[in-house]
Amino acid sequence: MQVTVKLFAFFREGRFKEEEREYPEATTVSDVVEGLGIDLDKVGITMINSRHCKFETLLQEGDNLAIFPVIGGG
Amino acid sequence: MANKIFRVNMTDLSTSIEDVPAVWAGHGGRGLTSTIVAAEVPPTCHPLGVNNKLVFAPGLLSGTPAANSGRLSCGAKSPLTGTIKESNSGGSSAQLLAKCGCKALIIEGQPKDDAWYSLAVTPDGVTINKEKEVVGKGNFEATKILGERLGVKQGIIIIGTAGEMKMRSANISVKDPDGNLRSGGRGGLGAVMGSKRVKFISIDPKDGKVEIADMEKFKEANKKFAKSLIDNPISQALATYGTNVLVNIINEAGGLPTRNFTSGQFAGHEQISGETMHDLIQERGGKVKHNCHQGCVIQCSQIYNDVNKKYKTSGFEYESIWALGADCAIDNLDIIAEADSLLDDIGIDSIETAVAIGVAMEAGVLEFGDGKGLLRILKEEVAKGTALGRVIGGGAGDVGRAFGVTRVPVVKNQAIPAYDPRAIKGIGITYATSTQGADHTMGYTIATNVLGVGGSLDPLSKEGQVELSRNLQIATAAIDSTGMCLFIAFAALDDATCLPALIDLINARFGLALTGDDVTNLGKSILKTEHAFNLAAGFTNQDDRLPEFFSMEPLPPHNVVWDFSGEEIDTFWDF
Numbered sequence: 001m002q003v004t005v006k007l008f009a010f011f012r013e014g015r016f017k018e019e020e021r022e023y024p025e026a027t028t029v030s031d032v033v034e035g036l037g038i039d040l041d042k043v044g045i046t047m048i049n050s051r052h053c054k055f056e057t058l059l060q061e062g063d064n065l066a067i068f069p070v071i072g073g074g
Numbered sequence: 075m076a077n078k079i080f081r082v083n084m085t086d087l088s089t090s091i092e093d094v095p096a097v098w099a100g101h102g103g104r105g106l107t108s109t110i111v112a113a114e115v116p117p118t119c120h121p122l123g124v125n126n127k128l129v130f131a132p133g134l135l136s137g138t139p140a141a142n143s144g145r146l147s148c149g150a151k152s153p154l155t156g157t158i159k160e161s162n163s164g165g166s167s168a169q170l171l172a173k174c175g176c177k178a179l180i181i182e183g184q185p186k187d188d189a190w191y192s193l194a195v196t197p198d199g200v201t202i203n204k205e206k207e208v209v210g211k212g213n214f215e216a217t218k219i220l221g222e223r224l225g226v227k228q229g230i231i232i233i234g235t236a237g238e239m240k241m242r243s244a245n246i247s248v249k250d251p252d253g254n255l256r257s258g259g260r261g262g263l264g265a266v267m268g269s270k271r272v273k274f275i276s277i278d279p280k281d282g283k284v285e286i287a288d289m290e291k292f293k294e295a296n297k298k299f300a301k302s303l304i305d306n307p308i309s310q311a312l313a314t315y316g317t318n319v320l321v322n323i324i325n326e327a328g329g330l331p332t333r334n335f336t337s338g339q340f341a342g343h344e345q346i347s348g349e350t351m352h353d354l355i356q357e358r359g360g361k362v363k364h365n366c367h368q369g370c371v372i373q374c375s376q377i378y379n380d381v382n383k384k385y386k387t388s389g390f391e392y393e394s395i396w397a398l399g400a401d402c403a404i405d406n407l408d409i410i411a412e413a414d415s416l417l418d419d420i421g422i423d424s425i426e427t428a429v430a431i432g433v434a435m436e437a438g439v440l441e442f443g444d445g446k447g448l449l450r451i452l453k454e455e456v457a458k459g460t461a462l463g464r465v466i467g468g469g470a471g472d473v474g475r476a477f478g479v480t481r482v483p484v485v486k487n488q489a490i491p492a493y494d495p496r497a498i499k500g501i502g503i504t505y506a507t508s509t510q511g512a513d514h515t516m517g518y519t520i521a522t523n524v525l526g527v528g529g530s531l532d533p534l535s536k537e538g539q540v541e542l543s544r545n546l547q548i549a550t551a552a553i554d555s556t557g558m559c560l561f562i563a564f565a566a567l568d569d570a571t572c573l574p575a576l577i578d579l580i581n582a583r584f585g586l587a588l589t590g591d592d593v594t595n596l597g598k599s600i601l602k603t604e605h606a607f608n609l610a611a612g613f614t615n616q617d618d619r620l621p622e623f624f625s626m627e628p629l630p631p632h633n634v635v636w637d638f639s640g641e642e643i644d645t646f647w648d649f
Contacts, residue, residue: 008323008349017344045526050326050632051534069311070308070311071311071320071525072320072521072525074392074520074521
């Protein structure tokens with residue numbers, strides 16, 4: 001299935017900003033994160049289609065997955 | 075140096091040094107400014123009249139070596155909101171005032187003539203001088219002249235031409251260690267300073283020092299406290315991307331108010347994001363990290379250079395970039411930086427003014443996305459005080475009233491900042507119930523609603539939001555009293571060593587034995603003092619509401635409206 005993956009802040013270094021990627025059925029958020037060589041401990045939040053999600057959430061065809069490190073501001 | 079109250083009466087041009095009344099002794103920063111305003115300012119007075127008072131107070135730990143303790147609180151009755159107001163800022167002045175032995179500086183009365191004055195604070199007290207040279211000048215030229223006149227080490231607190239013109243969005247700026255400016259932006263306190271005819275305050279502590287009751291304990295606590303800040307991953311990200319790292323995350327969450335609050339996502343978000351800003355700063359030889367006051371270990375500020383690699387601005391914050399960018403549909407970071415610099419020079423709040431221009435865009439005064447038009451309005455209208463400039467300088471509410479616009483994002487007449495309350499509901503409770511009008515810093519629910527700090531709470535659900543906002547508003551009132559930067563909260567919410575170390579610092583400084591409960595009670599009592607002032611000024615629970623359009627206009631992409639009832643909001647005050 002096709003999933004759009006978006007990376008932010010230093011997760012982009014040596015990777016990409018946004019890519020359409022192909023994944024098998026039953027892929028979870030953590031599968032994608034680890035597949036990109038990102039340490040799960042460094043992940044602050046993840047969102048699918050602009051809603052917060054969990055590492056164990058299953059991805060669906062056409063989903064938009066955003067992965068952010070631990071960041072803050074304000 | 076003993077802590078004293080320094081008082082200046084601008085009616086008869088007299089000054090005095092007073093002992094601290096026992097009931098004020100445990101207060102500092104916001105707790106002290108609000109306590110003094112509540113005790114001495116008639117709640118129904120005109121904010122720009124003779125009966126309002128402008129109060130400056132360093133925090134409880136300012137002037138000590140405690141990390142991140144350099145925030146200066148400024149309080150008065152606000153000309154923008156009509157409520158009590160505290161606005162705090164970095165820069166050097168909190169530390170220097172504390173070293174003068176000044177627990178609070180109270181400026182009261184009003185001169186009968188048209189002269190302008192300056193105040194000079196030293197450990198010996200305050201002297202009042204007539205001022206001509208820097209009157210009518212922007213902040214940058216004025217602080218340069220004053221640096222040459224007084225030496226670069228003196229602290230400077232100053233108003234720009236917006237404050238001189240008593241615009242209701244005028245801010246008060248504080249010189250930082252590099253000679254740049256930080257500002258107590260919100261609520262128009264610069265207009266109050268202008269109404270007292272005080273152009274600037276200089277601070278020279280000479281050899282003054284802040285006494286510490288138990289130096290060994292203090293050093294030990296400071297080590298733990300600073301470590302908790304430095305080790306926190308959010309601190310590290312702030313030093314790399316600044317607060318502007320939020321553009322992309324708030325956009326992704328669908329809560330980035332765009333084109334005067336008509337969408338929660340901005341097509342140009344990437345161009346104005348913290349990631350883009352970081353790359354531009356590096357390409358142009360700026361600095362990605364910079365501290366706004368000595369002793370800051372987080373360093374969220376930065377030096378942003380223009381395309382010719384010349385200094386353009388610093389302290390280039392997410393909220394300013396959002397307001398000038400997404401809210402006005404401008405996707406050019408250099409135009410936004412130019413506008414940020416102009417706003418600092420004029421001495422006017424970057425949030426209020428940019429939201430006001432967003433409302434003016436909706437009214438057709440200029441087009442959305444017209445960056446050149448925005449710069450022209452700042453330079454030719456606001457800075458010069460033309461009729462249009464004064465309407466915009468009066469804030470978003472004034473623009474809405476002048477042009478008949480109904481979509482005006484304000485609470486208690488103060489512009490709503492960079493997080494849409496329809497898509498991030500906790501922050502809507504903070505906007506509605508804050509004692510000071512819409513202000514994200516009063517109870518930053520974004521931490522838990524979006525960033526996963528201090529737990530997580532679905533931003534689109536109503537569940538738990540009132541309690542979240544209440545707990546954060548109580549904690550914030552306490553932190554704002556210590557002189558600490560609010561960004562210590564990211565560590566405090568998730569690192570169990572941070573808050574106990576902060577309480578140990580206060581205890582070691584004053585020889586006390588405060589507990590966590592004492593600190594919570596301090597926060598509660600500050601909120602109640604501020605709320606009581608507002609009620610006496612004529613506000614009711616009906617003022618604790620968001621503008622009507624938020625409950626009528628669904629916000630894309632989630633297509634959600636603000637759906638809290640008045641009764642639900644009012645439970646905020648059940649404590």
